[in-house]
Each structure stands twice: as structure tokens, then as C-alpha cells.
Amino acid sequence: MLLECVNLTMKFGGLTAVDHVNLKVQAGDIIGLIGPNGSGKTTIFNIISGLYKPTTGQVLFEGSDIARRRPDFITKAGVARTFQNIRLFADMTVWENIQVGRHCRYRQVLWDDMFHTSRQAAEERYANQYIYELLVLFRMDHLKDEIAKNLPYGLQRKLEIIRALASEPKLVLLDEPAAGMNPHETKDLMDFILKIRDMGITILVVEHDMKLVMNLCNRIAVLNYGKKIAEGSPRDIQSNEEVIKAYLGKR
Numbered sequence: 518m519l520l521e522c523v524n525l526t527m528k529f530g531g532l533t534a535v536d537h538v539n540l541k542v543q544a545g546d547i548i549g550l551i552g553p554n555g556s557g558k559t560t561i562f563n564i565i566s567g568l569y570k571p572t573t574g575q576v577l578f579e580g581s582d583i584a585r586r587r588p589d590f591i592t593k594a595g596v597a598r599t600f601q602n603i604r605l606f607a608d609m610t611v612w613e614n615i616q617v618g619r620h621c622r623y624r625q626v627l628w629d630d631m632f633h634t635s636r637q638a639a640e641e642r643y644a645n646q647y648i649y650e651l652l653v654l655f656r657m658d659h660l661k662d663e664i665a666k667n668l669p670y671g672l673q674r675k676l677e678i679i680r681a682l683a684s685e686p687k688l689v690l691l692d693e694p695a696a697g698m699n700p701h702e703t704k705d706l707m708d709f710i711l712k713i714r715d716m717g718i719t720i721l722v723v724e725h726d727m728k729l730v731m732n733l734c735n736r737i738a739v740l741n742y743g744k745k746i747a748e749g750s751p752r753d754i755q756s757n758e759e760v761i762k763a764y765l766g767k768r
């Protein structure tokens with residue numbers, strides 16, 4: 518199992534935002550995490566990526582418990598993420614933004630910084646090649662010198678995902694990647710995410726766009742008030758009574 522959340526619980530004062538959630542993600546999966554607003558989806562992402570320490574429970578990544586480890590440790594272990602709102606460095610170029618995402622892979626050795634060793638030069642060459650290949654694969658190489666804030670919205674969101682991929686993750690957490698996109702951009706995003714899967718990267722995605730989730734994911738887990746109320750194939754989830762009730766009840 519690549520990732521396993523075991524009895525994950527997160528309390529904020531009297532509110533239980535995540536309530537004994539168990540979730541398994543296998544290598545190669547595209548798993549959707551859905552649920553009404555405030556049901557605990559982003560909190561789970563924040564726990565997996567190390568921004569929140571869960572009240573109880575474990576997050577096993579390749580068998581080791583990464584819950585309560587620092588975000589940089591978790592990124593280095595192979596988990597990358599994007600956020601609900603765009604968090605690019607607006608005045609930096611496409612290339613520079615991706616370089617930031619690569620940063621966790623650089624070995625920090627004072628000696629290297631002082632003397633610019635051959636090992637450091639080789640590392641930089643590899644990093645530049647890797648970034649360039651990502652840009653070519655996602656057809657953004659012609660935009661490498663563009664300032665991030667000048668890109669159309671859909672491309673800014675893609676750039677964020679590419680930046681996350683620059684850390685060479687095994688698992689990527691995508692938090693509402695289609696938010697604010699028009700139908701054309703969303704369709705494009707779907708092909709984009711399938712390409713990430715084809716790179717051998719496993720995907721856990723939080724998304725409100727049901728069409729995207731149903732077409733993309735091989736399995737879906739549904740949260741309501743912090744509890745997992747259903748899990749199964751897109752077809753199972755679409756016809757699940759409790760899921761329908763949870764969504765209709767929120768209207």
C-alpha cells in the first residue's frame with residue numbers, strides 16, 4: 518500500500534473535523550475524496566502533507582508513519598500537493614516557479630555552496646533537464662520565461678501542479694484543481710491528470726466538479742461531517758443512498 522490513513526481524527530476545540538477516517542491508496546490509483554463543504558477533505562490533505570498534526574491516528578506512507586513529521590520531510594519522502602487557491606510566486610517566471618518546487622531535492626551542503634563543487638553542478642544539470650522535460654511533456658516549454666501572473670488562469674493552475682511534480686513525488690495531492698476553470702479548461706485538466714498517472718505518479722484528488730471526479734477516478738471516498746460515509750467505484754458512489762442524502766441535505 519502506498520498510503521494508508523488509519524483511524525485519522527482531527528479535533529479543533531469542540532469540532533471534530535475528521536472523525537476516525539480510514540483510507541487506502543494503492544500505487545497507480547486515482548482516488549477522489551469528495552463531500553459537502555466543510556466535511557474535512559482539506560483537513561485530511563493538511564494532515565497528510567504535515568501542515569496539521571492529527572489528534573489521533575496514523576498516516577502510513579510506504580509503511581512508515583509520517584503523521585506529525587515536518588512538511589519538508591514529507592515532500593522529500595515523496596508526497597507533493599497543490600492548494601485550493603493559487604499560490605504561485607506571481608512575479609517570478611514559469612521556470613523559476615518550478616525551480617522552487619524542485620528545491621527539496623537539492624542537497625544543502627555548505628561546502629558545495631562555497632566552492633560550487635562538480636557534484637552540485639551535476640545536480641543542477643539533472644534538475645534543469647528534469648524541469649525542461651516536465652515542461653515539454655505538459656506542452657508549456659514555450660512559456661518557460663513568462664511571468665506567472667501573466668498566464669491565463671487555467672495555465673496558472675497547471676503550473677502549480679507542474680511545480681508540485683518537480684519534487685519527483687510518488688503521490689500527489691490535488692486540492693480542487695478544477696476550481697474556477699471553464700469547461701474547456703476542465704477537459705484539458707483531465708488529460709493533464711491522466712498524463713501524471715501515466716508518469717507512474719499516484720493521485721489523490723479533492724474536487725467538487727462531479728463530472729471530472731466520476732470520469733477520472735478509479736475509486737471515490739465520500740466524507741460527511743468528518744466521517745467517511747461511502748467508498749467505491751464512481752458507479753457505486755453515484756447510486757449510494759447515503760451519499761445522495763448527504764449532498765441533497767446540504768442544498
Ligand SMILES: Nc1ncnc2c1ncn2[C@@H]1O[C@H](COP(=O)(O)OP(=O)(O)OP(=O)(O)O)[C@@H](O)[C@H]1O
Nearest residue numbers: 529532533534552553554555556557558559560561
Ligand atoms: N485550522 C482550523 N481551525 C479551526 N477549524 C478548522 C480549521 N481548519 C478547518 N477547520 C474546520 O474543519 C471543518 C472541515 O474543514 P475542511 O476545510 O477540511 O473542509 P472541506 O471538506 O475541505 O471543505 P470545502 O469543500 O469547503 O473546502 C470545517 O468546519 C472547518 O471550519
